[in-house]
Amino acid sequence: MDERQLRILRELGELGSVTAVADALLVTPSAISQQLRLLQRAIPVPLTERQGRRLVLTDAGQALAGAATEVESALARARHTVEEFLDRPDGEVSVAAFSSAGAAFFPLLLRALAGPDGPVLALADADVTQDDFPPLTREYDLVLAHRLDHAPPWPRTVTATPLLSEPLDVALPAGHPLAAKPRLTPRDVADQPWIAVHDGFPIMATIEAIATAAGRRPRLAHRINEFSVAAEVVAAGGGLALMPRWTSRPHPDLVLKPLSGVQARRRIDALHRPERTARKAVRTVLTELRGAARTIRDGLAHDDDG
Amino acid sequence: MDERQLRILRELGELGSVTAVADALLVTPSAISQQLRLLQRAIPVPLTERQGRRLVLTDAGQALAGAATEVESALARARHTVEEFLDRPDGEVSVAAFSSAGAAFFPLLLRALAGPDGPVLALADADVTQDDFPPLTREYDLVLAHRLDHAPPWPRTVTATPLLSEPLDVALPAGHPLAAKPRLTPRDVADQPWIAVHDGFPIMATIEAIATAAGRRPRLAHRINEFSVAAEVVAAGGGLALMPRWTSRPHPDLVLKPLSGVQARRRIDALHRPERTARKAVRTVLTELRGAARTIRDGLAHDDDG
DNA sequence: ACGATCTTTTAGTTTCACTACACAGTCCGC
DNA sequence: GCGGACTGTGTAGTGAAACTAAAAGATCGT
Structure with missing residues (x-):
């Protein structure tokens, strides 16, 4: 039968x-x-x-x-x-982000999707090396990843949705002699001690590019991935650091100065397996991520801070 | 899929x-x-x-x-x-019966299965010739059929459950000269005019057997299948008739006298296709039919008549 | 009685799920 | 770190099952 x-x-x-x-x-x-x-x-x-x-x-x-x-x-x-x-708008959508992107995007995302009948967010931070971002798409629906402008593109196995192209500024103590200048050149900062990230993490190549532009080898004083930790060390005089202009919360004792002469930008992309966007809930979150990126780029992210 | x-x-x-x-x-x-x-x-x-x-x-x-x-x-x-x-006790069970069996069995059956959760009866009368009884099992779950003791058995395509072996008595008007005798012989009745059934109906052979036992040919005055009609004709002096002892309601102006010397009995069987008893409801009705047959045989069928 | 319609049977063909076997990726212990 | 055990996948071949075609059997209507 x-x-x-x-x-x-x-x-x-x-x-x-x-x-x-x-x-x-x-x-x-x-x-x-x-x-x-x-x-x-x-x-x-x-x-x-x-x-x-x-x-x-x-x-x-x-x-x-x-x-x-x-x-x-x-x-x-x-x-x-x-x-x-696939058509359910209220499924669970998992989003992973490296620290600074999480700090900037997650609150906006939660606020935008707070209503009922929307996607249920499952957020996670994941600070991994460049190569380890794509594999995260196996576990998460969406992965916020960053890479430098001239770094190799993401592998074909994942789809990348560009969210933000963010300048990297030089962070220095408010009382630092260079803080008086409106913008800095590689020669200005090449001899300073740098607070770099660990090997394999995206920002590293830019620090090396700065030193190279000035004909020097970079002085790597510290290795700190976390921008908030690095900010404290910069404020305490431990050295200079490259910091993203928009996605790091401003430190009261620090100033950010734009660099000229070198391309110092990082791209923030949302990575995902192609089939994940078959789910309406995932598409909704992806749309909200783009909206959040505009908010961040236009400097509206920290409105509530007064 | x-x-x-x-x-x-x-x-x-x-x-x-x-x-x-x-x-x-x-x-x-x-x-x-x-x-x-x-x-x-x-x-x-x-x-x-x-x-x-x-x-x-x-x-x-x-x-x-x-x-x-x-x-x-x-x-x-x-x-x-x-x-x-198959296991549902409350299905519909269709029962067909020739007239006199219906008159005798149907009331008992309805009374026995009146409760809820029992089979739902669908009763029908069907007065057909001997040969037409087996085909009725296509349409009805159970078919009450009758045949004479020495008639050929039912075909193998149907299952026959014996219910009753019923004597056939001679019905004669209460004032008839033969009514004084306790029992009748073939010679007593062979010369009387008979009320017979139509060709192909079961009782016919017995009338012929009676005449043969007396060395005569039967005088067939009338052809009436329905016992109640035949009873009225007998009462009016139209002739003698063979009547089943138990399943015909006694007529006030008639007496029934047993015959000796010839085997005058009819068998009442419940016919059905073998697979019909796979249903519990059908089995229940069949059991009740056997109970009803006992009641009829023991003369308890008309208790309510006083 | 005959043709039309419907179902069933039989034989042959096609389709499809499976096995056997080889192979590739992954984990684990020495 | 490297072979061996384990797990999943691809391929060719096999057997069972469902199907078609054709013919026969059964029933209806005229």
Whole structure:
């Protein structure tokens, strides 16, 4: 007793003849007859009986045909389950971000998607090396990753949605001699001690580019990934650091000065497996991420700070 | 997307590896892998993903696996539908009977099965010739039929449950000269005019046997199938008639006298197709029919008449 | 009685799920 | 770190199952 045989039985109940069922199912009457015989073989009481030259259902056959209808509707529901799953606006969407992007984007995202019937956010921070961003898309629907402008592009296995192209400024103590200048050149800062990131993390290449532009080798005094930690060290006179202009919360004792002469920008992208955007909820979050990026770029992110 | 593929997907969700599913379903992992691939071909988003060297369900896969469970339970219900149909005590049971059996059995049957949760009776009278009783089992669950003791048995296509072996008495007007005798011989009645049944109906052979036993040819004055009609004609002096001792309601102006010397009995059987008794409701009615037969034989049928 | 209609049977073909086997990726212990 | 165990996947071949075609059997209407 399989789905097809039950289907045939139900059709026979509705259409009232083997020929009609065959026409409806686009096969020969012979096929219908054979399948009915197979179904009957599994059941100890007659399901059909001849009525003149037509074949109709017995009471037992009608009972089984009724159950067949339930099987078919369950199958139809199963066939629609995937689309429904994809079209649900309120599914859980997991988003991973490296620290500074999380600090900047997560609050905006939570605020934008606070209402009911929207995606349920599952946020996570993930500070990994450049190469480890793409694999994160296996675990998270969306991954906020960053890379330098001239770094190699993301692998083809992931889709990258550009969110922000953010300048990297030089952070220095408010009382520092260089703080008086409106903008800094590589020669201004090449001899200063630098607070760099760990190996494999994106900002590193820019520090090296600055030193190279001035014909020096960079003085790497400290290795600190976390911008908030680095900011404190800069304020305490530990050295200079490159800091993103928009996504790091301003430190009261620090000033950010733009660099000229070298391309010092990082790109923030949302990475994801292509199929993830089949889900409406994921598309919604991605749209909100772009909106948040505009907010951040236009300097509206910290409005609530007065 | 068929039932088997959904089954495989569900098992994969529960067991967590292709090999485990293969073991559970008694096939090779290759077969599982191929079926998963076929299922995936019909769905635009990934249902499974590698996790180390194992294969697990994606969220979409889990959604579909959930729907698969419903399909399976619907199929399981379908597989049990027939048995449930057979085990239901409250189905409709159709019973056909020739006139006198209906008059005697139907009231007892209705009284015995009056309660709720019992079979719903669909009664019908059917006065047909001997040969036409077996075909009635196509239309009715149970058919009360009668035949003479020495008549050929019912064909093998039907099952016969013996209910009653009933003497046939000679009915004569209360004032008839023969009414004084306690029992009658063939010679007593052979020369009397008879009220016989139509050709092909069971009682005929016995009338002929009586005449033959006396060395005569029977005088067939009238042809009346219905015992109640025949009784009125006998009472009016139209002739003698053979009447069943128990299943005909006594006529006030008639007496019934037993015959000796010839075997004058009819058998009342319940005929049915063998598979009909697969239904519990039919078995219940058959049991009640046997009980009713005892009641009739023991003369308790007309208790309510005072 | 005959043709039309419907179902069933039989034989042959096609389709499809499966096995066997080889191979590739991943984990684990020495 | 490297072979060996484990897990999943691809390929060719096999067998079962569902189908078509053709013919026969059954029933209806004229």
